[in-house]
Amino acid sequence: MKGNLMEETPFSFVPYQGEQFEPAEMLKRSEAYYQWMNQRRTLREFSDRPVPLAVIENIIMTASTAPSGAHKQPWTFAVVVDPAIKAQVRQAAEQEEHENYHGRMSDEWLEDLQPFATDWHKPFLELAPYLIVVFRKAYDLLPDGTQRKNYYVQESVGIACGILLAAIHHAGLVALTHTPSPMNFLQNILQRPENERPFLLIPVGYPADDAQVPNLQRKEKADIMTIY
Numbered sequence: 274m275k276g277n278l279m280e281e282t283p284f285s286f287v288p289y290q291g292e293q294f295e296p297a298e299m300l301k302r303s304e305a306y307y308q309w310m311n312q313r314r315t316l317r318e319f320s321d322r323p324v325p326l327a328v329i330e331n332i333i334m335t336a337s338t339a340p341s342g343a344h345k346q347p348w349t350f351a352v353v354v355d356p357a358i359k360a361q362v363r364q365a366a367e368q369e370e371h372e373n374y375h376g377r378m379s380d381e382w383l384e385d386l387q388p389f390a391t392d393w394h395k396p397f398l399e400l401a402p403y404l405i406v407v408f409r410k411a412y413d414l415l416p417d418g419t420q421r422k423n424y425y426v427q428e429s430v431g432i433a434c435g436i437l438l439a440a441i442h443h444a445g446l447v448a449l450t451h452t453p454s455p456m457n458f459l460q461n462i463l464q465r466p467e468n469e470r471p472f473l474l475i476p477v478g479y480p481a482d483d484a485q486v487p488n489l490q491r492k493e494k495a496d497i498m499t500i501y
């Protein structure tokens with residue numbers, strides 16, 4: 274049965290064909306990759322400059338190479354391009370965020386956010402050329418309505434989002450990992466099936482010409498790593 278081939282066909286094994294490097298080359302590559310990834314920044318100020326949809330498709334296909342529990346690939350990526358849908362998303366997100374900033378978030382939380390100068394206004398939800406809404410599939414729904422379990426869904430989708438962010442950076446674009454809360458409005462606006470739950474809302478595009486980012490420091494090696 275096409276579309277559900279994996280349900281019926283057990284995996285066979287094939288030779289692994291990934292690249293390998295000698296230690297010196299490995300060191301050079303790993304250092305260069307770190308330096309390059311260290312330039313990735315979260316942005317909140319986007320340009321409306323168009324980006325080809327094919328680039329976004331490649332980025333999403335890259336994210337879909339993530340490992341997942343029992344290879345269930347428990348994710349879907351909804352790409353919002355339509356300005357009318359973006360406007361609905363913005364309206365709903367701002368409504369929730371207004372409540373968050375006016376009573377739902379603790380004083381400690383608000384204090385922690387103060388350096389970032391965020392508030393309930395989310396213009397980037399209309400400005401950015403694309404909103405990628407990542408859904409986690411709590412379970413799979415077969416065409417006959419039966420449910421199939423997925424495993425380690427949070428971990429799997431979290432890893433896919435990490436790879437998505439690296440692919441966005443690799444394309445020279447920027448993103449915001451946005452989590453308006455609660456975000457079930459995304460399931461309604463995008464009319465997703467009941468087994469899909471919103472995981473992250475990621476505006477993607479070029480940065481605004483005058484975009485600024487907080488002057489953050491990342492933790493030192495000694496603060497994040499222990500060798501036994």
Ligand code: IYR
Binds near residue numbers: 373386392451452453
């Ligand atoms: N979701 C809110 C608040 C917010 C929370 C955290 I934690 C952040 O790192 C940033 C913002 C908002 O989007 O403004």
